[in-house]
Amino acid sequence: MTATLARQDPDVIVGDDAATAESAAVGRQGPRVPSAILGSPMLVASAAVGSLVIGLSYRFSSQGRPAELYYLVFWAGLLTALLPVVARLTASNTRPTTRFLALALFGVVTLMPKILRNPTGPLYHDEYAHWREAVDVTSSGRLFQPNATIPIVEFFPGTSALTTTTESFGGLSPWSAGLLVVIALHVLGLFGVYVLGDALLSSPRAGAVAAAVYGINPSAIYFDTQYAYESLAVNFFLWALALTTLAKRADSARTRRAYSTAAVLAGAACVVTHHLTTIFLIVALLVVTATGVVRARLGRRRQPPDVAAPDTMRPWWVTLVCTTVIAVAWVMTCARPTLDYLSPYLGSAVGQLKSMSQNSGQGGRQLLAANVEPEWERLLTAAAPVVVLCCFIAAAALIRRTPITLDSPTWGMIVFGCGYFVSLPFILAPSGAEGARRSWGFTYVGVALVVALVAVHWPSDRPHWAGRSLAAPLQMTLLVTLVIGNVGGGLNDPYRFPGPFRWGTDTNSASAETRSVAEELGKIVGRSRVVTDAYTALELAAYGGLVVAAPSVGFPAWDLTQRDADPSPELARMLTYSDYDYLVVDIRMAQEAPFNGHNFGQNDPLLGHATPMANLTRLDHVPWAWRVMSTEHLRVYRLDLGAIARERG
Missing domain, CATH: 3.40.50 (Rossmann fold)
Structure with missing residues (x-):
């Protein structure tokens, strides 16, 4: 088999016509879903039924029913809503228009658990802070209002500015306007992953798989769908990467400049909205550009042109330099407390990990402690990183054993995705757990690309013992493991489910x-x-x-x-x-x-x-x-x- 994962691009070895045709055939392989079974009406119906069942699970939890019951009902509802949409989204015979509609519906479905959790007002810790900020900005008519709950919010007004603007256009309440902004950007962010996967892996189906995998990352269904600055900024992060990729692959200088300008604007929107997302954007851009430099130097030692010339990475350098300059200027002129706010977390987390290693693990966190999460969900939570690791191993085998050529940005995003594994030990450190969880919403972009690479380009006859009849069930099992395991590893029970008053929780202590x-x-x-x-x-x-x-x-x-x-x-x-x-x-x-x-x-x-x-x-x-x-x-x-x-x- 010969496969080339790039269109006509100087960064890669483009195969001859026969090889390219075979590559396209490989890209088309995959499950074919009959439209009569999973047409648009059936997808909408399954999403509606699943949402109702999710609401029923919330009712059970608020009544104090056994956790085993409402967890089972919740997952029955979410999987009923999610799996048919994912099947249609990632099928090889899905038409472009249908795929776009399925992706939009997928975005709505992944929003549903959080929307049903608290549709009428703030409930999560960060939501209280941002809702109050939006109220104060609206009433005063000025940005940069002091915030008592999260003081740093004052210096990153992107969320309150978008909320107030939406409120003024639609005559909505601050909460409704904020919720509308979150919904719109969440769906657009998934389209950004789709564009990124399609451009880097040269396959619309690969883009769809990448979007589906990213949409079930540990932060996606609850944490990054709350009304907070990261929920908005992560989508600017995704589009900055996608637009830079499009700029690099543009056919004309004019188109390249247009895409680069849009990418820089997305980076600027990220800067003024959330500090941590800006850091991850700069790191991602650094990793990609550094990968390009390393491969260029290695290429000069070998036989060109198997590695790109340095100037072909220019759009990535433009986005990196411009975003970094804007971020530094913003922090120095408008958000000076940012460094003092962020610096204690990493130092404390590293110190705690070192102390734990020296004391045989004493002093760390007990995962899922004081939690009513069923044993089967805990097991799947532990299994999710193993599934991701297996996908990385499979991708390495695929690249080594088949003539697939990846360009520098694709390699860079895969290296960036390896940060997911680096973050896992920090879950054991009390000060590092929150930062580790927050990193998954970013590093999972690389994870999604790896899974898409394996799903779309893995030979259909490998392994020999798993024929076509077993391929679809195996993929579905891995998907369900990732969905349940990722959500289980995200937020704890009081954040996910309503319940009787329980003192000492941000959510169920509210009254x-x-x-x-x-x-x-x-x-x-x-x-x-x-x-x-x-x-x-x-x-x-x-x-x-x-x-x-x-x-x-x-x-x-x-x-x-x-x-x-x-x-x-x-x-x-x-x-x-x-x-x-x-x-x-x-x-x-x-x-x-x-x-x-x-x-x-x-x-x-x-x-x-x-x-x-x-x-x-x-x-x-x-x-x-x-x-x-x-x-x-x-x-x-x-x-x-x-x-x-x-x-x-």
Whole structure:
């Protein structure tokens, strides 16, 4: 077999006419789906039925039914909605128009679990911050509004700008406008992966497979479909790569300049929307350009032209240099706190991994701890990286044993995809787990290209023991493993499923009672500064517009409730001089241990334990606090720590 994975391009060895024809035949191989069975009406019907079943699983979970039940119902619904669409999307006999429609429907289906989770308002931690930012931008008419929940959001106004613009055009609420922006960009982002796969692997079906695999990455179905800046920026990231690829393959200088300009604009949109996505975009561009340089030098030592000349990588260099310059200029002029915000995470994660290795793994995280996830989903979660590894091994065998030639950008994206494996150990480090999960939404682009390469160009008669009758079931099994395993490895149960009130979760600790207190307190005291726990803080900041303290080792505001003594003079001075005039206490923090393990962040002195009720009841008898508002579970105190602050420390 001879296969060439590029159209007429100086970066690759283009085979003769016979080889190219055979390559096209190889690209067309794959499952053929009868249109009568999986036509558009059937796809829409299966998506609708699956969505209803997903909603039923949420109903079961909110009623406190057994986890095994609502997990089974959820997966029955999602797979019913997803698998027929993927089959039509990736079939070899699917027409271009039908494939585009199937891809759009696939985007909607992968959005459905998150939309049904909280369709009417914010619920995730980051959603509260961005919703409040959009509200403040709309009401003030100015960008760069201070944000109490995630302060760095102030310096990346792309999300709030798009939300406010959409709201002004459609007359929608900030939440509805934000949700519409997320939906539109999510679907467009999948088309970006399709374009990237089609251009790099020279096959529309390869583009479809790549889009389908990317659309089930661990971040896609819940994390990157929430209303937050990464959910928008990741799609700019995808289109910056896709447009740069199109620029490199353009036939004329004018077309090349147009694509390059669009790629730079996508990179600029990424810069002003999200810091971490910008970093991953620059890294991806660096990896691709570095791969081009290495292959060019190797090519000069061998027989040209098996490797591209340096100037053929010019569009990638243009996007890299322009995006880097824009990012540096933005950070230096508009977002100086970015480096201070990001620097602690990587250092802490590396330090924790080193400590774990020196202490035989002690001090790390227990994967899926305190989780009701069924055993079968846990097993598939562990199996998903193994499936990805097998695809990389298969791709290596395919490239080695068949005359397939990949160009520099394709090799670069595959190398970038290897970052997925680099991130896996960081899941075991408490400070590195969030960063590792966030990286998957980016590195999975390379993973998707590898899977597409294997799926589309693997010889149909290999292995010999797996004939055509076994190929489709095997592919379906691997797909189901990736879907279930990736979602299972993404977010925990309270983020994925509604449920009875559960103290100590960002989602299921939310209540109408807390929202009412937040709104009332905001009306009375305005943008006052408040000390409270990490969960009540979300609603106080979002619905009341209050400025909530961020306790730390250097600012132990948690001492007001986590100790049974008066605050130290030093803490009293910090609270007084910073105008923290109120303390809001939810007594449920004393009724059960927090699900997330803390009430005031990972440095909480009572980590893993409920707050003693005595610490809370004593607040009604101390001279430095008096109750000004109360409900069934919440108590609001006015603070007067002046006397303690004047004491000698």
